[in-house]
Amino acid sequence: MASAPRPAFSTRWRLRDTRAQDEAFLRRLHDAVRAPELLLAPWSAEQKDAFLADQYRLQQAHYRQTRPNADYWVIEQKTPPRAIRPIGRMSLDRTEPEWRLMEIALLPERRNRGLGSELIGWVQQAAHHAGAEAVTLHVVTSNRSAHRLYVRLGFVEVPSPLETHHMLRWTPPA
Numbered sequence: 001m002a003s004a005p006r007p008a009f010s011t012r013w014r015l016r017d018t019r020a021q022d023e024a025f026l027r028r029l030h031d032a033v034r035a036p037e038l039l040l041a042p043w044s045a046e047q048k049d050a051f052l053a054d055q056y057r058l059q060q061a062h063y064r065q066t067r068p069n070a071d072y073w074v075i076e077q078k079t080p081p082r083a084i085r086p087i088g089r090m091s092l093d094r095t096e097p098e099w100r101l102m103e104i105a106l107l108p109e110r111r112n113r114g115l116g117s118e119l120i121g122w123v124q125q126a127a128h129h130a131g132a133e134a135v136t137l138h139v140v141t142s143n144r145s146a147h148r149l150y151v152r153l154g155f156v157e158v159p160s161p162l163e164t165h166h167m168l169r170w171t172p173p174a
Contacts, residue, residue: 015073128172
């Protein structure tokens with residue numbers, strides 16, 4: 001199967017491979033995504049930080065161990081007058097006929113502006129162009145807004161091996 005091209009620099013974003021110097025940004029992004037889950041936890045700030053650090057480390061180790069050949073990208077946005085700044089990350093495994101979208105995470109201030117839909121649309125278009133059979137992903141059951149977004153973009157729910165997550169699948173048009 002042909003691999004999908006990396007998207008060209010658009011007016012809004014581009015993807016680039018993660019680098020060692022991205023680690024602080026990626027950890028900050030992870031914490032911004034996960035911290036709301038801990039608002040009511042009866043832990044000190046130090047305990048919450050330690051928990052988030054462990055979760056980040058375990059997530060990254062799991063991704064790299066189970067999907068070593070996946071693409072791990074930083075999402076960058078062009079900002080005036082010519083600056084480029086990281087605003088998120090996307091992890092996509094394109095090594096099998098069914099691509100796996102492992103993660104799209106955006107900074108809180110960049111959410112709800114259509115960027116997630118645009119990125120998912122690129123994944124769908126690239127999968128179709130490359131001849132992929134499908135794109136699959138998991139969404140935690142409590143993340144109703146992400147579930148609605150994926151359904152709106154043509155993903156359908158399929159049986160999930162995980163009780164805590166919905167599994168969704170998008171099949172390119174014939």
